Amino acid sequence: MSLLVVKDLKKAFGxxxxxxxxxxxxxxxELLALIGPNxxxxxxxFNMVNGQLPATAGSIQLNGRELVGRxxxxIAHMGVGRTFQIAATFASxxxxxxxQLAILAHERKIYSFWKPAASYYRDKAMSLLEQVGMDSQAERPCSELAYGDVKRVELAIGLANDPVLLLMDEPTAGMAPKERNELMALTKKLVIDRNMAVLFTEHSMDVVFAYADRMIVLARxxxxxxxxxxxxxNHPKVQEVYFGTGKTFEKKQSDATA
Incomplete structure (x- = not known):
């Protein structure tokens, strides 16, 4: 049975x-890549699935519950997590x-300024950091982290609401090839360990072909x-739309890993 079912989805701007x-x-x-040219x-x-944009028509169901209009x-409290193309953390x-702040937001708690946020949900936060390999750096300010480590922290934040579906928007943007592969290998492991689904957009074809279980391709x-x-x-329409007649997908993929 499918966790997410998107049917006849449409969005019109005028x-x-x-x-x-x-x-x-x-x-x-399952790890599903959503790809296509600019x-x-x-x-x-992507943004209609998590409610950032209202759909003009169609249906988006998560475990049989309609998301359109919410x-x-x-939607986050129904079990949908999200990471962004540009990592967003509080550097200080x-x-x-x-x-911990992400967990507080999910639990709809308001912490007192007289009681530091560090006293809330520490065990759960540390567990999430262990899952993404950042527990040893738990006490460091985010401003001191390498970019690849910031993306790992963002992944932990995306897991704060215990999602059944995680949406990842260009998760490896701005990362070196080694960092890209490490992050996606970690994501693949989390998909299996937590039995959750991941829908991600990505421009790096090496990442897509190495880690996605399936792909869907959009054009216009x-x-x-x-x-x-x-x-x-090997899909002829994908070859044509992405790279133009006469160019091969294998060549473009090898270019991406160079």
Whole structure:
């Protein structure tokens, strides 16, 4: 049974149709990549799933419950987590305090300024940091971290609401190849260990082909292909839309890893 079911999703901005009848499903324990050239409708689709953008038409169901029409905060409390293309942490706070604040927000708690945030949910925050390999740096200010480590902290923050579905927007943007692979290998492990689903957008084709269980490809707001790495690599429409007639996907993928 699918965890996420998106059916006939549509988004119009005035007379411009950004997403046109997109449908796909995602199961627990699966890592699904949403890819496509610039202007394909990836980000619009992504933002409709977590409620940042209202859908013009269609349905988005999580465990049989409709998400369309709900605000992002309510969707988060239904079990949808989110990370962003540009890592967002409080630089002056420690690693663990950043995660504790995320847990506080999920639990709808308001902490007293007379009682430091560091006294709340410390055990749970440390457990999340252990899962992403950042427990040894828990007391360091985020301002002192390397960018790859900041992205790991952001991943822990994304897990603060114990999501069944995690949305990752360009998770490896700005990272070196080694860091990209380490972060996605960690994400893949979390998908398996927590039996959650991940939907992610990504421009680095080496990351997509190495770690995604399946891929869906958008072009001009429509879904043009869906399947495994091999299916997508050999799909003639994907070849044409991404790289133009006569160019090969294998060459573009090798360029991405160079």
């Amino acid at each position: 007379g411009n149709i950004a997403v046109d009848g997109v449908s796909f499903e995602l199961k627990a324990g 202007g394909a409708g990836k980000t619009t689709t 605000p992002p905060r309510q 706070l420690t690693v663990i305090e950043n995660v 707001g429509r879904l043009i292909a869906e399947g495994s790495a091999e299916d997508i690599r």
